[in-house]
Structures are given as structure tokens and as C-alpha cells.
Amino acid sequence: MSTDADRLARAWLTACVEPGLPSVCSLLAKVGPREAMRAIADGRQVPGVLGSSDQTPQSTARAVLARAEAVGLRLVCPGDREWPTALDGLCHAGVLHGRGGTPYGLWVRGEHALTDLVRPAVAIVGARSSTAYGDDVAADIAAGLTDAAITVTSGAAYGIDAAAHRGALAVGGNTVAVLACGADVVYPRGHDGLLQRIAHEGLVVSEAPPGAHPTKVRFLARNRLIAALTQAVVVVEASWRSGSLNTLKWAGQLGRVGLGVPGPVTSGSSTGVHLAIREQRADLVTCAAEVREAISVIGSEPIEGSPTWGLGESRTTDALDPVCLAVLESLPASATAAVPADRLAERCGLDPTTVRQVLTRLTERGLVSCGEGGWRMRQRRAPLPAE
Amino acid sequence: MSTDADRLARAWLTACVEPGLPSVCSLLAKVGPREAMRAIADGRQVPGVLGSSDQTPQSTARAVLARAEAVGLRLVCPGDREWPTALDGLCHAGVLHGRGGTPYGLWVRGEHALTDLVRPAVAIVGARSSTAYGDDVAADIAAGLTDAAITVTSGAAYGIDAAAHRGALAVGGNTVAVLACGADVVYPRGHDGLLQRIAHEGLVVSEAPPGAHPTKVRFLARNRLIAALTQAVVVVEASWRSGSLNTLKWAGQLGRVGLGVPGPVTSGSSTGVHLAIREQRADLVTCAAEVREAISVIGSEPIEGSPTWGLGESRTTDALDPVCLAVLESLPASATAAVPADRLAERCGLDPTTVRQVLTRLTERGLVSCGEGGWRMRQRRAPLPAE
Numbered sequence: 001m002s003t004d005a006d007r008l009a010r011a012w013l014t015a016c017v018e019p020g021l022p023s024v025c026s027l028l029a030k031v032g033p034r035e036a037m038r039a040i041a042d043g044r045q046v047p048g049v050l051g052s053s054d055q056t057p058q059s060t061a062r063a064v065l066a067r068a069e070a071v072g073l074r075l076v077c078p079g080d081r082e083w084p085t086a087l088d089g090l091c092h093a094g095v096l097h098g099r100g101g102t103p104y105g106l107w108v109r110g111e112h113a114l115t116d117l118v119r120p121a122v123a124i125v126g127a128r129s130s131t132a133y134g135d136d137v138a139a140d141i142a143a144g145l146t147d148a149a150i151t152v153t154s155g156a157a158y159g160i161d162a163a164a165h166r167g168a169l170a171v172g173g174n175t176v177a178v179l180a181c182g183a184d185v186v187y188p189r190g191h192d193g194l195l196q197r198i199a200h201e202g203l204v205v206s207e208a209p210p211g212a213h214p215t216k217v218r219f220l221a222r223n224r225l226i227a228a229l230t231q232a233v234v235v236v237e238a239s240w241r242s243g244s245l246n247t248l249k250w251a252g253q254l255g256r257v258g259l260g261v262p263g264p265v266t267s268g269s270s271t272g273v274h275l276a277i278r279e280q281r282a283d284l285v286t287c288a289a290e291v292r293e294a295i296s297v298i299g300s301e302p303i304e305g306s307p308t309w310g311l312g313e314s315r316t317t318d319a320l321d322p323v324c325l326a327v328l329e330s331l332p333a334s335a336t337a338a339v340p341a342d343r344l345a346e347r348c349g350l351d352p353t354t355v356r357q358v359l360t361r362l363t364e365r366g367l368v369s370c371g372e373g374g375w376r377m378r379q380r381r382a383p384l385p386a387e
Numbered sequence: 388m389s390t391d392a393d394r395l396a397r398a399w400l401t402a403c404v405e406p407g408l409p410s411v412c413s414l415l416a417k418v419g420p421r422e423a424m425r426a427i428a429d430g431r432q433v434p435g436v437l438g439s440s441d442q443t444p445q446s447t448a449r450a451v452l453a454r455a456e457a458v459g460l461r462l463v464c465p466g467d468r469e470w471p472t473a474l475d476g477l478c479h480a481g482v483l484h485g486r487g488g489t490p491y492g493l494w495v496r497g498e499h500a501l502t503d504l505v506r507p508a509v510a511i512v513g514a515r516s517s518t519a520y521g522d523d524v525a526a527d528i529a530a531g532l533t534d535a536a537i538t539v540t541s542g543a544a545y546g547i548d549a550a551a552h553r554g555a556l557a558v559g560g561n562t563v564a565v566l567a568c569g570a571d572v573v574y575p576r577g578h579d580g581l582l583q584r585i586a587h588e589g590l591v592v593s594e595a596p597p598g599a600h601p602t603k604v605r606f607l608a609r610n611r612l613i614a615a616l617t618q619a620v621v622v623v624e625a626s627w628r629s630g631s632l633n634t635l636k637w638a639g640q641l642g643r644v645g646l647g648v649p650g651p652v653t654s655g656s657s658t659g660v661h662l663a664i665r666e667q668r669a670d671l672v673t674c675a676a677e678v679r680e681a682i683s684v685i686g687s688e689p690i691e692g693s694p695t696w697g698l699g700e701s702r703t704t705d706a707l708d709p710v711c712l713a714v715l716e717s718l719p720a721s722a723t724a725a726v727p728a729d730r731l732a733e734r735c736g737l738d739p740t741t742v743r744q745v746l747t748r749l750t751e752r753g754l755v756s757c758g759e760g761g762w763r764m765r766q767r768r769a770p771l772p773a774e
Contacts, residue, residue: 133651262649262661264520265673274649277664277671284664284671286652 009033010077010105011068012061015209016040017104020221025101029091033104037061068107068210071184072199076106076114084118087228093253096246099221103207106225109183110203117176117203121151122291123226123251125244126160126236131269134237135163137261141234142167142175144288149377150295151176151202153230155222156195158188160236160244165198174202178229180214180222182206187214205229223247224254231295232257235282238272245272248281257294258282327358328367331377338373396420397464397492398455399448402596403427404491407608412478412488420491424448455494455597458571459586463493463501471505474615480640483633486608490594493612496570497590504563504590508538509678510613510638512631513547513623518656521624522550524648528621529554529562531675536764537682538563538589540617542609543582545575547623547631552585561589565616567601567609569593574601592616610634611641618682619644622669625659632659635668644681645669714745715754718764725760 010033017024017040027036041057055063068075076082083106090102108114122145124138142152142164152168154161156177168175177198181187183206186195198204207225208218223243227233227250235258238244251258260282263270276282285291330344345355359375362368368375397420404411404427414423428444442450455462463469470493477489495501509532511525529539529551539555541548543564555562564585568574570593573582585591594612595605610630614620614637622645625631638645647669650657663669672678717731732742746762749755755762 133653137652261652262657262664262671264651265524265648266520270649271673274671274673277649278677284649284661286658286661290665 006033006079007075007077007105008058008061008065009037011064011075011209012037012041012057013104014075014107014207015060015064016057018221019103019207019218020099020101020224022095022098022100024104025091028102028104064209068184071109071210073107073109073183073210076108078102078105082108082114084115084229086118087225089254090224090228093224093228093250096224096249096253097217097220099217100224103225105207107183107206107208107210108203109199109205110201112174112203114203114205117151117153117174118229119231120149120295121153121176121230122295123153123230123233123247124160124164124236125154125226125233125247126273127238127242127244127269128157128159128161129239129269130159130163130237131263131267133263133267134160134261134269138163138236139167139170141236141261141285141288141291143171143173145291146171146173146175148288148292150292151230153178153226155179155226155247156187156191156198156204158190162191162194164236165194169197169201172201176203176205176229178222178225179204179206180208180218182208182210182212184210185212185214219243220246224250227251227254227256230256232259232291234259234261234285234291235273235276236261237263237267237269238276239268240272240275242272245276248276252281259285259291259294261285324358324362327355328362328377331368331375338371338376340374344375393420393466394462394464394492395445395448395452396424398451398462398596399424399428399444400491401462401494401594402447402451403444405608406490406594406605407486407488407611409482409485409487411491415489415491416478451596455571458496458597460494460496460570460597463495465489465492469495469501471502471616473505474612476641477611477615480611480615480637483611483636483640484604484607486604486611490612492594494570494593494596495590496586496592497588499561499590501590501592504538504540504561505616506618507536507682508540508563508617509682510540510617510620510634511547511551511623512541512613512620512634513551513660514625514629514631514656515544515546515548516626516656517546517550517624518650518654520650520654521547521648521656525550525623526554526557528623528648528675528678530558530560532678533558533560533562535675535679537679538617540565540613542566542613542634543574543578543585543591545577549578549581551623552581556584556588559588563590563592563616565609565613566591566593567595567605569595569597569599571597572599572601606630607633611637614638614641614643617643619646619678621646621648621672621678622660622663623648624650624654624656625663626655627659627662629659632663635663639668646672646678646681648672711745711749714742715749715764718755718762725758725763727761731762 037057087102094100124142126134138160145152146168151174152164153176154164156179165175175198183204186192195204223246226247233248233251233256235244235248248258258281260273260277262273262284277284331339341356341359342352345352359368368377424444474489481487511529513521525547532539533555538561539551540563541551543566552562562585570591573579582591610633613634620635620638620643622631622635635645645668647660647664649660649671664671728743728746729739732739746755755764
């Protein structure tokens with residue numbers, strides 16, 4: 001848990017410094033949040049830092065935290081239990097369009113622990129000016145991933161983003177929206193209801209402070225968080241210059257899986273996806289099962305350093321070893337289908353005794369349950385056991 | 388040129404032995420056509436050989452050749468000037484579904500020399516039950532390739548095949564249909580007019596004798612010829628079990644380029660293509676330019692052993708070295724656009740003197756012409772100079 005003084009400093013940094021400035025990230029890593037705040041506030045400024053206010057940094061930070069509390073936001077900082085360690089990879093993931101690095105802190109709206117919705121998670125992003133085809137496919141893949149207890153993460157924009165969130169919500173799933181504006185700000189305006197539902201069922205996340213407006217660079221900075229908080233980025237429709245290709249690029253920088261859903265070659269909305277597949281920045285996928293396969297370890301030896309390993313720090317799946325994960329993932333995605341332990345052992349290629357031991361551990365973690373017909377996966381949408 | 392006795396023997400083999408039998412191919416390669424015919428006709432039969440007639444092999448063969456002549460077919464044999472050496476690669480390309488090997492001979496209908504329509508050539512194949520989208524894309528790519536003086540080869544089936552042939556014919560191009568039945572047989576029945584046009588503008592080719600009906604195994608054997616006679620196989624639409632995926636497999640066996648045009652993931656007609664792309668049996672392409680790029684050497688060092696080198700034996704492009712090909716391919720596809728020699732030199736990265744020497748050689752071969760505005764490619768559809 002970060003100290004109060006550290007939290008204050010990080011709240012100040014998110015409020016007074018543009019997000020994702022590599023120079024600030026370096027300073028933070030070198031001297032820590034309090035000293036970074038002091039150096040920047042004292043005028044030993046780094047480029048790109050917003051003008052300082054008349055208040056002392058501490059009082060500014062307190063005001064920001066008070067405003068956040070009033071609108072239902074909390075600040076999640078490195079070291080907090082809820083901080084996804086997956087974000088720390090950003091400090092080595094380079095810079096795109098002048099933005100990069102670990103966020104100074106994350107503002108979060110919603111009741112779930114952020115770590116719980118990070119692993120497993122898949123981003124579904126794409127064109128704002130999507131087609132009905134793209135919306136349908138995005139919603140369908142989102143629903144399929146949600147059914148498999150995979151969080152769907154996106155940017156709450158019009159078009160594909162909204163379709164993905166709605167697809168997840170439609171089957172009762174959690175979904176995470178990562179915004180370029182404050183997590184309390186309704187942007188785009190038409191998504192008032194959608195953002196409220198996301199905050200209620202899942203989480204709304206941003207590195208921008210409460211009340212902050214979205215800007216072009218904040219969108220670019222935001223895209224790196226979408227990639228960092230997921231194991232794969234699926235682009236459903238994207239024109240040549242779509243921002244979702246920037247998210248795909250961040251997936252590449254971070255060693256995440258890049259995926260693309262093709263469409264008619266006669267559709268301008270799929271041009272960017274086809275190009276990404278041609279340039280091997282994305283693998284072609286056509287459905288949720290293929291997305292799962294792309295981030296799955298079923299049927300293969302666990303690969304150290306693979307994008308699906310060592311990400312995040314979920315309280316529910318934290319420290320699950322490869323054997324546990326293999327058993328977990330060999331359960332059917334649907335919570336209504338059950339499998340006897342012996343059958344499960346056959347599926348995993350493990351001996352029944354090991355599988356039974358693993359199932360006991362998974363039960364203790366609230367990840368599986370035993371009932372009529374055998375073992376089944378507990379869906380994320382079922383209440384998780386209290387910590 | 389093969390001897391008359393060899394031709395008679397090969398005519399007999401095409402008429403009395405199922406096409407693409409590896410055992411017969413081996414026998415042919417070992418003992419030659421006359422001895423192979425004798426061995427098979429004498430009853431030292433290899434499996435899969437059709438029942439022999441009451442006639443002597445020689446009289447059967449003469450009857451077949453007479454029938455062929457009557458319906459406007461000629462027999463092209465290994466060693467003939469018109470025989471594409473690209474076919475010889477089949478003897479090392481393995482066996483699929485029990486079929487493989489170099490054809491015993493090819494029955495050809497149409498006035499062009501077969502070698503002239505083999506390099507450069509691209510196969511466009513796909514679903515019989517295609518969608519309007521697939522037909523449009525196939526025709527569009529076929530027209531684009533034809534404009535670039537690339538022969539479009541296909542199987543004259545309903546659906547994508549027909550759309551590809553029609554797209555080529557629409558812009559005045561030659562196109563090659565490779566059939567599973569006799570080159571004089573109208574199959575499917577509805578393609579009477581189309582096959583006549585193809586024979587008139589391009590070529591109809593088959594290893595089955597005149598009058599032969601198509602059978603399942605003959606389609607499988609035919610597919611290897613489509614792949615062998617082209618530098619790339621483009622699959623436009625294909626369900627899971629489409630025969631065009633067999634042609635794609637042959638492309639792989641022969642070291643040809645495999646390409647696939649994606650479609651909506653909601654369309655069953657594109658499922659097979661998406662799978663092929665996912666399994667890296669085909670690269671994703673969206674237009675004729677990308678197909679050209681896939682078989683082109685422009686802007687890259689010539690790669691020895693690449694699928695685009697050393698194929699076929701065209702009388703017009705035969706023995707063109709990489710430098711000549713680079714100059715030829717850097718000319719605009721449209722015969723109406725001309726480029727000065729100096730500009731061409733810049734495009735190729737060659738010195739102007741070399742380029743001028745090359746242009747002289749290409750002019751002698753009837754491949755380019757010089758006029759107002761500079762040099763232009765001579766389209767295939769323009770009459771070729773007499774040999």
C-alpha cells in the first residue's frame with residue numbers, strides 16, 4: 001500500500017501533468033512520487049507539464065482527491081493491492097507519439113477490484129464509424145469471451161467499442177472502459193447510459209483526473225493502457241488511420257497478442273484490419289473461440305514469457321500454476337455444462353489424482369464448483385468470495 | 388518435339404488410364420511412353436487403369452487423336468515447344484488423394500501457345516455456391532491481373548471460377564480453363580457460352596481425353612494442374628470442404644504462392660479462406676495489386692528458387708533474366724500509360740544505359756513498345772509477333 005504522502009503526490013501528478021509523459025515516468029521511477037512532485041511544482045519542470053496553480057501542491061492534491069471522492073472515483077497506485085502489475089510492463093514498452101510509461105496513478109469508478117478484471121481480459125477495439133456487420137461481430141465476440149469469464153475491455157467510443165461493451169453487458173458480464181477523459185466525464189455525450197452501466201457492472205478507468213476532458217494526445221496515451229490491461233487486442237473494424245491500430249501497436253510493444261477480424265475487402269471499414277493482418281501485426285480471428293485459443297495454454301506446454309503468463313495480479317487467479325490453469329481452462333466455457341473429474345483428467349492429459357487436488361485448490365479460490373454432472377467453471381458474474 | 392510413336396502412346400495413356408496416377412507417372416518416367424503403353428496394354432497393368440478395348444493400342448490411340456482433331460483439340464506432350472516445363476515440377480510434388488505426377492499429355496483447345504499463357508499466370512478459384520460479394524471480388528481481381536498482362540487461370544466451375552474467367556474476358560484478356568472432363572466437353576452444362584469464349588480468347592486445357600466426363604477423382608487430379616500452371620493460387624470464397632482448398636494445397640506442394648481473399652466472418656462462404664489464412668496456408672490479399680506484389684520481384688533482389696522464378700517456358704518471356712523482368716514489371720500495367728527510359732531506370736534502381744539495352748531486348752521479344760511519352764508494356768491481348 002502506498003503511503004498517504006505518495007498518494008497525494010500521485011494525485012497531484014495525474015492532475016497537473018499530462019498523462020504518459022516518458023520524462024515524468026523516468027523521474028518518478030528515479031526519485032519517487034513525492035520528490036517528482038516537488039521537482040515539478042518547484043519549477044524544475046519537465047516539458048509538457050501543465051501550468052501550476054496558485055495553491056500548494058498538497059492542497060491541490062487534496063482538492064483533487066476530494067472531488068474524486070464526491071463523484072465516486074478512487075485512486076489506484078502502484079503498490080496497492082488493486083494495482084495490476086501488468087501496467088508495470090509499460091516502463092519498458094517504449095514510446096509511441098511521445099507517450100509511454102507506467103501511469104502515475106489510475107482513477108477507477110466501480111466496485112470491482114481492478115486486478116479482478118485484468119486477468120483474463122481481452123480488448124475489443126475498432127472504428128467509431130463502424131458498420132452493422134462490425135457491431136454485430138464485436139458484440140458477438142464480446143459475449144463469447146464474457147461467457148468464458150474473460151473481461152472485455154474497450155474505450156467506450158461510438159461504434160465497435162460500444163458494441164463490445166454492450167455485448168459483454170448483454171450476457172451479464174463485467175466490462176472495463178478505459179477513458180481518455182476523467183472517469184467521471186461522459187464522453188462521448190451519447191454514452192451516458194452506457195458508461196453508467198459499465199461503472200455499475202464493471203469498471204471505468206482513466207489516468208486523467210476527475211473532470212478532465214479528452215484530447216488527441218490523451219487518446220493516444222489511453223490506448224497503451226487498453227493494451228497493457230489485456231492479454232490480447234482484437235481489432236474488429238478499422239480504416240487506414242483508425243486509432244485502434246495505435247492500440248494494436250501498443251499490443252505489439254507490450255508483447256500482447258494482436259488479433260484482427262476480417263471483413264469484406266470492399267468495405268473501407270476493414271482496410272486497416274486487413275493491412276495489419278498482411279503485415280503480421282495481427283492474426284486473423286473470426287470468433288470468440290479463436291480469440292480464446294490465441295490467449296490460451298490448453299493443449300500446449302506453458303511458455304515462459306508468453307503474453308498470457310505473468311500478467312496482472314488477480315486476487316482470484318493470482319499464483320495459479322500452469323497445471324491449475326490447464327485444468328481451469330479445460331472446463332467448458334458455459335457454466336451450465338459440467339464435466340466429471342476423470343473426463344477432465346483425460347482432457348488435460350493429467351492423472352486423476354492430480355486433477356482432483358487441483359480442483360480442490362480451484363474450489364477454495366472460488367473458481368470452480370462441483371454439482372450435478374461434475375465440475376463447472378464459476379462465471380465471473382457470479383459473486384466472488386469475500387477476501 | 389516428341390516422336391509420332393511417343394505421341395500415339397501418350398494419347399493412348401490419357402484415354403485408357405485415369406489421370407494423375409503416381410504409379411503410371413513413375414512407369415512413364417522410367418521406361419518412356421511407348422514401353423509404358425505396351426506394359427499396361429499387355430495386361431501387366433498398374434492399379435486404376437481403365438479396361439482395355441478390343442482394338443490394338445495403336446488403333447485406339449489413332450482413333451482418340453482423330454476424334455480430338457475433329458473437335459478442335461491438340462495433344463501437347465513433354466518435349467513439345469508448347470509444353471510448360473512448370474508441369475515437370477509435379478513429379479516431385481507428392482501425392483494428394485492418390486493423385487499426383489506429371490500429366491501423360493495435355494489436350495488443348497484454343498489458338499494460343501500454352502506456354503504463352505503460363506507465365507505470368509495466377510489461379511483464381513473458389514466456391515461454386517459463391518455470394519455476389521465473392522463474384523464481384525473475383526471478377527475485379529481477375530480484371531486487374533489481366534490489365535497487368537497476367538493470365539487468369541481457373542476451373543470453369545459455377546461461382547468464383549466463372550466470375551474470374553468473366554472478369555478476365557471483360558477486359559479483353561486471355562484466360563485459361565483447366566477442366567476435369569474432356570476439353571471439348573461442356574461441363575457444367577450452363578457454361579456452354581463461357582467455355583466457347585474461353586476457347587476463343589484463351590485456352591481450354593485438360594488431361595482427360597476428348598469426350599471424357601468429369602469424376603470426383605478427375606477434379607482432384609485437375610486441381611494440381613491449376614496450381615502447376617500458375618505462380619499463385621488465390622482462393623476467393625471457400626467453405627470448409629471446398630475443392631479450391633485442395634488446389635491451395637497443391638500450391639503449397641508445388642511451392643507456389645497461396646493467397647486468400649477474406650470476407651465477412653458471418654459468411655459460411657469465407658470460412659475455408661479464413662481457416663487457410665489462420666493456418667498460414669494462404670496470405671491475405673484484398674486486390675489485384677496485392678496479388679501482383681505477392682508474385683512480383685519489383686523492388687526486391689531476385690530470389691533464386693522463389694516460386695516466381697524458373698516456371699514455365701514461354702516463347703515470349705523465356706530466358707528473361709531478372710534484370711529484364713524487373714524492367715518489364717516496372718512498366719505501368721495499363722498499355723495507355725508510357726514512361727521515359729530515364730524514369731524507368733530510377734524506378735528499377737538501374738543505370739539508364741542498362742535499361743535502354745534491356746528495352747531493346749524486350750522490344751525484340753514483342754513485350755514492350757516505344758511511342759509517344761516513352762515506353763509501354765505490350766498487352767497480351769495485342770497480337771504477338773510471329774515466331
